[in-house]
Amino acid sequence: MFALPFVRNALLAGSLIAIASGLLGYFIVLRAQVFAGDALSHVAFTGALAAAAVGVDLRIGLFAATVLMALTFAGLGERARADDVTVGVAFAWILGLGVLFLDLFNASSSGGSGLLGARALFGSIFGLSGGEAALAAVIAAVLIATTLLIARPLLFVSLDPAVAIARGVPARLLGAVFLVLVGADAAEATQAVGALLLLGLLAAPAGAAHRLTARPYLGMAISAAIALASVWIGVALSYRVAALPPSSAIVLVAGAFYVLAFVRAPRLLAGVLRWTR
Amino acid sequence: MNPSFSVNPISDLDQLLQYPFMVHALAAGTIVAVIAALVGWFVVLRRESFVCHTLSVMSFPGASGAALAGLPLASGYFVFAVGGALAIAFGSRIGGKRSATAESAVVGTVGAVALALGFLFLSLYGGILESVETLLFGSFVGITAAQVRTLLVVALLAGGVLAFVGRPLFYASVDERSARADGVPVQALSVVFLVLLGLAVAAIAQIVGVLLTFALLVAPAATAQLVTTRLRLSLALAVTLSVLETWAALTLAYFTNAALGFCLTTISLVLFAAARVARERRG
Numbered sequence: 001m002f003a004l005p006f007v008r009n010a011l012l013a014g015s016l017i018a019i020a021s022g023l024l025g026y027f028i029v030l031r032a033q034v035f036a037g038d039a040l041s042h043v044a045f046t047g048a049l050a051a052a053a054v055g056v057d058l059r060i061g062l063f064a065a066t067v068l069m070a071l072t073f074a075g076l077g078e079r080a081r082a083d084d085v086t087v088g089v090a091f092a093w094i095l096g097l098g099v100l101f102l103d104l105f106n107a108s109s110s111g112g113s114g115l116l117g118a119r120a121l122f123g124s125i126f127g128l129s130g131g132e133a134a135l136a137a138v139i140a141a142v143l144i145a146t147t148l149l150i151a152r153p154l155l156f157v158s159l160d161p162a163v164a165i166a167r168g169v170p171a172r173l174l175g176a177v178f179l180v181l182v183g184a185d186a187a188e189a190t191q192a193v194g195a196l197l198l199l200g201l202l203a204a205p206a207g208a209a210h211r212l213t214a215r216p217y218l219g220m221a222i223s224a225a226i227a228l229a230s231v232w233i234g235v236a237l238s239y240r241v242a243a244l245p246p247s248s249a250i251v252l253v254a255g256a257f258y259v260l261a262f263v264r265a266p267r268l269l270a271g272v273l274r275w276t277r
Numbered sequence: 278m279n280p281s282f283s284v285n286p287i288s289d290l291d292q293l294l295q296y297p298f299m300v301h302a303l304a305a306g307t308i309v310a311v312i313a314a315l316v317g318w319f320v321v322l323r324r325e326s327f328v329c330h331t332l333s334v335m336s337f338p339g340a341s342g343a344a345l346a347g348l349p350l351a352s353g354y355f356v357f358a359v360g361g362a363l364a365i366a367f368g369s370r371i372g373g374k375r376s377a378t379a380e381s382a383v384v385g386t387v388g389a390v391a392l393a394l395g396f397l398f399l400s401l402y403g404g405i406l407e408s409v410e411t412l413l414f415g416s417f418v419g420i421t422a423a424q425v426r427t428l429l430v431v432a433l434l435a436g437g438v439l440a441f442v443g444r445p446l447f448y449a450s451v452d453e454r455s456a457r458a459d460g461v462p463v464q465a466l467s468v469v470f471l472v473l474l475g476l477a478v479a480a481i482a483q484i485v486g487v488l489l490t491f492a493l494l495v496a497p498a499a500t501a502q503l504v505t506t507r508l509r510l511s512l513a514l515a516v517t518l519s520v521l522e523t524w525a526a527l528t529l530a531y532f533t534n535a536a537l538g539f540c541l542t543t544i545s546l547v548l549f550a551a552a553r554v555a556r557e558r559r560g
Contacts, residue, residue: 035327038327084324088330088496089546090546092495092496093492095492099539100535103535103536197392197393199389200393201389203381204386204390207383244400251392
């Protein structure tokens with residue numbers, strides 16, 4: 001299966017997107033911002049449709065929309081964390097806007113909108129060309145590097161905001177940068193797993209990691225590893241089983257890891273503790 | 278004939294009501310608006326918009342799963358909505374205390390897995406993708422009189438349950454510790470509320486789509502709670518806002534031919550933003 005170029009492209013882009021999502025997801029769960037992450041991934045849908053309606057490259061719409069929305073969320077809330085209700089109302093409107101663009105796009109071109117809508121919502125990792133995959137991989141690598149760079153202060157701010165601010169850590173700025181990273185990741189991942197399913201890569205591996213360990217760096221590593229494994233297993237499964245769409249396979253595998261972490265968490269944790277002692 | 282808006286409200290109303298589908302849409306919209314505002318008021322109070330969104334998303338695997346299994350669509354909606362509610366309720370409680378971190382991960386994972394299943398069902402079913410958009414974003418066009426009646430029954434049921442658990446639920450939502458100390462079954466209430474939310478969302482979403490369900494549940498209640506902290510007043514305000522927003526959106530969509538989802542969410546965003554700005558001015 002590795003001989004086929006579309007599988008190689010899928011794995012190249014998918015692996016790096018998975019690692020970026022796993023790392024960012026760890027912080028999203030830690031900061032209880034999964035809802036904002038969900039909203040940002042839906043923004044990607046609206047961005048893609050807006051780009052299609054205007055007729056520019058899809059990726060410009062994706063990145064412009066998600067980064068803009070991330071900055072808005074950062075500006076709305078205290079310490080760059082918009083509250084639940086504000087995110088909800090903004091979220092609903094963004095989807096409403098998406099419907100408007102869908103209508104505009106339908107009016108401007110006959111047919112094809114269903115396909116584009118479905119691609120934006122559910123992604124198509126096997127549809128990436130060599131150039132697209134390489135670009136996606138490079139952007140994901142930048143995201144990973146930036147996340148690791150700000151990991152330490154971001155951890156501090158997320159775990160103990162009051163002390164971090166007293167020590168002069170720029171909490172607001174970090175929160176905004178973090179949301180922009182999540183937004184860019186959403187734009188990235190939309191091309192692979194789709195706007196609707198991105199949450200599976202953000203929440204499930206990170207949720208599992210949080211259940212398995214309380215140590216932050218180990219947790220980040222576990223989260224990235226689970227996301228990576230989900231993409232590889234998912235891609236392999238959907239390659240074997242033709243009826244299984246790759247996006248579904250990836251997210252279902254990630255969900256299975258999460259359930260496994262639930263069931264096994266106490267026993268595994270005890271084992272790790274015995275081993276470290 | 279094309280509808281054209283004029284300054285004469287009577288002729289506008291005549292135009293609005295000349296087709297049965299608009300009459301049904303207005304009737305269904307009103308019922309949906311009332312029940313969504315009532316349930317949504319508690320959603321906003323409990324800061325559970327994310328759960329609410331996730332449960333409304335359940336209608337996607339619900340519908341595609343039912344289509345695949347050859348069952349009536351409504352059964353799929355209800356099974357997935359209630360299943361999702363229970364998964365969230367118990368998932369966020371396994372292994373000790375309820376924490377925001379664990380809960381948001383559970384909710385997100387449940388939502389993503391449900392969507393993945395929905396997409397899988399859809400591709401197994403081989404259905405047409407256009408219907409996905411209707412499913413997710415909904416439309417009021419094509420509501421039948423029978424659906425309006427079903428909706429009314431569901432609304433009365435949900436309203437009845439809310440009237441029954443409303444007081445203790447309010448207590449538990451506002452001050453969980455005191456409520457627990459007073460012997461209010463806080464955990465049981467939160468499970469009951471999640472299931473009720475699932476049922477309400479399933480009933481509403483199969484008629485107006487995921488987007489409108491979510492918008493109507495969260496936005497009017499959030500606006501009302503920003504405007505006043507007085508209990509009954511904000512509840513009444515939420516219902517009023519919700520109904521007026523729905524009517525305005527239906528009228529706007531009818532006369533301008535814009536997508537209903539866009540009209541409704543824009544109106545509710547503007548009102549919410551206005552309420553937020555006004556509140557910050559007051560300090």
